[in-house]
Amino acid sequence: MALIKIEGNxxxxxxxxxxxxxxxxxxxxxxxxxxxxxxxxxxxIVSAKARSLGVYNGGVES
Known part of the structure; x- marks a missing residue:
């Protein structure tokens, strides 16, 4: 995203x-x-909610 300033209302x-x-x-x-x-x-499309990824030996467990 960017933040820009422009004149107007x-x-x-x-x-x-x-x-x-x-x-x-x-x-x-x-x-x-x-x-x-x-x-x-x-x-x-949202397939699930409240999932988490586990960390395994400094990497991401799949």
């Missing part, structure tokens, strides 16, 4: 969603910068 906004209200099966968008790859966007 009453611009439309996009509300930030509540991740606690998210349900399995809903469509989502993810915006990020993984591995310095700029402007990365992906779409998907």
């Amino acid at each position: 009453d611009f439309p906004t996009i509300p930030i969603g509540n991740s606690d209200a998210l349900k399995v099966g809903e469509w989502v968008l993810a915006v990020g910068n993984p591995f310095n790859l700029t402007s990365t966007v992906t779409a998907g």
